[in-house]
Amino acid sequence: MISRVESDGRPVVAILTMHDSYSMFRGNRQNFQEIIKTGKDMGFMVYVVTVRDLKLNSGTVKGYTLQSDNSWEQRLCPLPQVIYNRIPYREDESLPWVRRKIKECQKHPHIDIYNPHFFNKWQLFSWLNKSRLTKKWAPLTKRMKGFPTLYEMIKRKPYLYLKPEDGKAGQGIMRVRYQRNNSLPYRIQIQNNKNSTTYKAASLERLWNRVYQETKGSSYLIQQGIELAQVHGRAFDLRILVQKNEFGAWSVTGIGARMAGAKSITTHVPRGGTIEDPEKLLPIVFGQERSEAILSEVRKAAVHMARQIEKSSGHTHGEMSMDLGIDSEGVLWFFEANSRPMKFDEPAIRKKSLERIFQYSDYLINQR
Ligand SMILES: Nc1ncnc2c1ncn2[C@@H]1O[C@H](COP(=O)(O)OP(=O)(O)O)[C@@H](O)[C@H]1O
Numbered sequence: 386m387i388s389r390v391e392s393d394g395r396p397v398v399a400i401l402t403m404h405d406s407y408s409m410f411r412g413n414r415q416n417f418q419e420i421i422k423t424g425k426d427m428g429f430m431v432y433v434v435t436v437r438d439l440k441l442n443s444g445t446v447k448g449y450t451l452q453s454d455n456s457w458e459q460r461l462c463p464l465p466q467v468i469y470n471r472i473p474y475r476e477d478e479s480l481p482w483v484r485r486k487i488k489e490c491q492k493h494p495h496i497d498i499y500n501p502h503f504f505n506k507w508q509l510f511s512w513l514n515k516s517r518l519t520k521k522w523a524p525l526t527k528r529m530k531g532f533p534t535l536y537e538m539i540k541r542k543p544y545l546y547l548k549p550e551d552g553k554a555g556q557g558i559m560r561v562r563y564q565r566n567n568s569l570p571y572r573i574q575i576q577n578n579k580n581s582t583t584y585k586a587a588s589l590e591r592l593w594n595r596v597y598q599e600t601k602g603s604s605y606l607i608q609q610g611i612e613l614a615q616v617h618g619r620a621f622d623l624r625i626l627v628q629k630n631e632f633g634a635w636s637v638t639g640i641g642a643r644m645a646g647a648k649s650i651t652t653h654v655p656r657g658g659t660i661e662d663p664e665k666l667l668p669i670v671f672g673q674e675r676s677e678a679i680l681s682e683v684r685k686a687a688v689h690m691a692r693q694i695e696k697s698s699g700h701t702h703g704e705m706s707m708d709l710g711i712d713s714e715g716v717l718w719f720f721e722a723n724s725r726p727m728k729f730d731e732p733a734i735r736k737k738s739l740e741r742i743f744q745y746s747d748y749l750i751n752q753r
């Protein structure tokens with residue numbers, strides 16, 4: 386028999402994740418602990434629930450509660466008013482029974498669920514391109530349908546990024562460059578764990594063989610490459626956390642910068658990238674005044690894009706992180722948005738991001 390816990394009048398928020406045969410449930414435990422502690426301090430009852438245990442037609446659900454010694458106990462908890470979706474893997478979330486459960490939550494008369502699905506990279510670009518306001522930030526992007534797409538794109542842009550549609554953390558990313566007046570004018574760089582491998586080819590057909598070897602069977606995007614601003618020869622881009630606030634409005638929680646590792650074609654920290662402060666980095670390239678203007682555009686653009694993405698998705702989202710690039714001219718570009726933002730390592734952003742989860746939950750509850 387598992388014992389019951391009562392909400393004692395507190396608003397109830399559940400973190401939704403997937404069960405796991407080895408460790409009870411999936412997801413970043415430290416993240417969940419910090420979310421629960423913040424919620425508790427703000428007067429909420431918070432627990433973790435797996436999709437499997439979330440039975441909406443019974444009065445209570447089996448949830449994992451955090452004990453004072455940081456251990457997890459399964460308890461019978463009241464049904465949540467707000468469900469914060471943190472299912473960590475696309476593969477789990479796309480299972481039909483998981484999709485059905487999420488739909489049930491969306492239809493439930495007393496429950497709000499937010500971040501109901503992962504984003505697909507292709508969809509993000511097509512959504513941004515639908516609005517006059519947001520399309521200027523979307524690099525030219527095509528779905529790769531064989532050699533003709535590569536051919537068509539390289540004619541228009543001599544620098545391209547190839548990215549898996551459902552990729553994350555730099556997996557499977559390649560870039561292609563055409564350099565005229567070179568005996569081997571086509572160059573492809575393929576991202577490995579921490580470095581990248583380069584091949585050179587005399588013709589695009591030859592280069593395609595290499596691309597095909599890497600991509601066969603999986604869906605890829607081909608995208609205009611952006612010449613990112615650099616400091617000391619290392620490219621950097623921005624990670625923006627956008628969340629809904631206590632008024633239910635999209636708002637920028639924080640902006641971080643990530644600088645690419647010397648041998649990497651992406652800026653991810655696990656691939657040798659480093660965490661930087663955009664307010665220090667940007668002035669090195671653009672000077673103080675220009676940097677302030679860029680950052681203020683970034684803030685506005687991120688809010689516009691979050692609204693457009695949410696509206697186009699047709700579902701309620703409460704937070705997303707965005708990867709934005711600034712090119713060497715200071716122009717802003719969108720690379721991707723993620724509906725399961727990773728923890729931000731910058732302490733001020735982190736603290737605010739945790740609080741916002743509950744400020745927005747509070748808003749949802751008061752709306753009812
Ligand atoms: N079109 C592009 N031009 C230049 N750099 C890019 C482009 N697309 C991606 N990148 C670089 O690669 C990184 C990873 O790309 P992203 O689309 O965010 O994929 P992932 O899902 O693997 O994180 C970006 O943060 C950026 O540094």
Ligand SMILES: [Mg+2]
Binds near residue numbers: 554555708721
């Ligand atoms: Mg990314």
